[in-house]
Amino acid sequence: MTINKELTAGDDIDSRCLKCKHVTNHTIVAMVGSKVVKVQCNVCRALHNYRPIQVEKKATVRRSGEKSGQPGKTGRISRELKAENNFRELLGGRDPVAALEYAMTESFTDDDLVSHPVFGIGLVTRMIPPNKIEVVFKEGSKVLICAPKEKK
Numbered sequence: 001m002t003i004n005k006e007l008t009a010g011d012d013i014d015s016r017c018l019k020c021k022h023v024t025n026h027t028i029v030a031m032v033g034s035k036v037v038k039v040q041c042n043v044c045r046a047l048h049n050y051r052p053i054q055v056e057k058k059a060t061v062r063r064s065g066e067k068s069g070q071p072g073k074t075g076r077i078s079r080e081l082k083a084e085n086n087f088r089e090l091l092g093g094r095d096p097v098a099a100l101e102y103a104m105t106e107s108f109t110d111d112d113l114v115s116h117p118v119f120g121i122g123l124v125t126r127m128i129p130p131n132k133i134e135v136v137f138k139e140g141s142k143v144l145i146c147a148p149k150e151k152k
């Protein structure tokens with residue numbers, strides 16, 4: 001009696017292939033109990049973990065209900081706002097205009113305010129001898145190269 005067709009290794013199954021970027025026919029390579037765990041794409045022959053197609057459909061439906069290109073925006077805003085507040089606190093009311101222009105050929109010292117062309121205003125929080133500084137920017141801390149201290 002075969003009411004439910006039991007899948008076994010070697011059977012064909014549809015799965016989403018990341019290389020082909022769509023659902024393709026796959027051959028089951030490995031099973032754990034009655035669960036398919038590894039499959040091989042019959043189109044590109046790539047081996048990968050089995051991804052049930054239902055999961056993919058669910059994700060697509062959820063996304064289509066949102067404004068395009070801005071998933072989870074509210075969560076992101078509040079996180080950025082928090083980072084901005086923390087950063088303001090860190091600067092302690094210092095004037096960003098007074099920041100030193102960052103350049104690899106310049107030397108900086110602890111507590112200097114620097115202005116970076118990409119990351120914006122940052123505060124030097126740590127000297128890393130001989131020629132690096134750790135700078136905290138709004139988006140996080142970065143290690144930057146600078147000229148050795150003696151040079152100035």
Ligand SMILES: [Zn+2]
Binds near residue numbers: 019024043
């Ligand atoms: Zn493929």
